[in-house]
Amino acid sequence: xxxxxxxxxxxxxxxxxxxxxxxxxxxxxxxxxxxxxxxxxxxxxxxxxxxxxxxxxxxxxxxxxxxxxxxxxxxxxxxxxxxxxxxxxxxxxxxxxxxxxxxxxxxxxxxxxxxxxxxxxxxxxxxxxxxxxxxxxxxxxxxxxxxxxxxxxxxxxxxxxxxxxxxxxxxxxxxxxxxxxxxxxxxxxxxxxxxxxxxxxxxxxxxxxxxxxxxxxxxxxxxxxxxxxxxxxxxxxxxxxxxxxxxxxxxxxxxxxxxxxxxxx
Numbered sequence: 001x002x003x004x005x006x007x008x009x010x011x012x013x014x015x016x017x018x019x020x021x022x023x024x025x026x027x028x029x030x031x032x033x034x035x036x037x038x039x040x041x042x043x044x045x046x047x048x049x050x051x052x053x054x055x056x057x058x059x060x061x062x063x064x065x066x067x068x069x070x071x072x073x074x075x076x077x078x079x080x081x082x083x084x085x086x087x088x089x090x091x092x093x094x095x096x097x098x099x100x101x102x103x104x105x106x107x108x109x110x111x112x113x114x115x116x117x118x119x120x121x122x123x124x125x126x127x128x129x130x131x132x133x134x135x136x137x138x139x140x141x142x143x144x145x146x147x148x149x150x151x152x153x154x155x156x157x158x159x160x161x162x163x164x165x166x167x168x169x170x171x172x173x174x175x176x177x178x179x180x181x182x183x184x185x186x187x188x189x190x191x192x193x194x195x196x197x198x199x200x201x202x203x204x205x206x207x208x209x210x211x212x213x214x215x216x217x218x219x220x221x222x223x224x225x226x227x228x229x230x231x232x233x234x235x236x237x238x239x240x241x242x243x244x245x246x247x248x249x250x251x252x253x254x255x256x257x258x259x260x261x262x263x264x265x
Contacts, residue, residue, distance in 0.1 A: 005032060005039040005110055009117070010100040016053035018089055018128070018138055022121035025092060029118040032111070039110035042103055052093035052148065057139030058086060066142055071187040078134040079141050080180070081192060085127035086143040087173070088199075091120040091206075094151055094165055102158045112209045119202045126195045133191070153236050159217045163229050164238045166210025172241060173203050174249040204253045211254035226258050 008028050015021040031037040066083065070076035095117035099110055128138045147169055154161040181196040218225045232238070245263040255263075 003031075003037050004043060005037050005114065006041075006043060006100045006103075007045060008037060009096045009110075009114070010045055010048070012117070013051055013093060013096040013100065014048055014053040016055055018055060018124065021053065021092065022125055025096070025117050025121040029114060032114060039107050041105055041107065041110070044103070045100060047101075052097065054089070054093070055139055058082075058141060058143040060145045061142045063144040063146060066144055071183050074134055077184070077187055077189060077192070078131060078136045080184070081127055081131050081134065082136065082138065082141045083143065084180070084196075084199075085124055085131060085138050087147065088120050088124040088127060089138070090145075090147040091170065092117055092124060094147060094170075095120055095206075097151055097155075098161060098165075101155065102161070105158075109213060112213070116206045116209060119206070123195075123199050123202070126198070130192055130195060150236070150238065157232075159214070159221070159223075159228075160232045160236055162210055162214045162217060163232045164236055166207055167214055167229075168233070168238050168241065170203070170210070171207045171250065171253065171255075174200070174207060174253060175241075175244065175246045177203070178246060200249065204249050207250075207253035215254075225256065226262075 005028070008031075012021055012024045012028060015024055028037065068076070069080040069083065071080070095113045099113040099117065102109075124138075131137060131140075147165070150164055150169055151161065154164055177196050177200045181193050181200070184192040184196065215225060217223075218228060233240075241263070243263070247260055247263060250263065251260060
């Protein structure tokens, strides 16, 4: 493993096998914690031809073709858990991409996104193992690529990336997880519900990281966060968040009073 954090994160990002990728992220987090690896914020890194690394399956299809997920059958519940695992696998890649791609940021920026990548890797491992108890594995069902499509669109604009991925697409999980958790619990899947309890707690922290760095970048550029967000959302055709909103979780995640008023309206 390289002793430079951003280069090591790029190596993790290019790994295609989910087990290899998540194990590499865990090893990287341990190396940083032990003082064996530190970021080089100004290092120039060349982007590989094809990122992120991911397996041949699942098949990626438009969201409307992913399929229905009935809680009345084991297969339907497995499809739901698979969709959640796919979100977490994408979230690992998103955190790694933010970590390596954007040079010149404070060291804390890179350590924050390493924390996110490590926790998302754990979420994926938990969901994939749970999927195994249902007789399936990651890749068995189709999935969509909406999260990474936005990352690709914002690859040259750090302000847009932070505004529109953690603060918009990933923040939708704060709203969606309680309802999904209730469905699993009602279907008798206590283990799945417990995994979602953990994910919600940690996702609040991930969105808070996005909010904090968005505020930092806006202050550095002398920008007003709310109108700037509207401009970025329009420029990059970001989806409009739809309720119901988990306002308590969003407040914990650092959304401003102005943003919360928008969600409440």
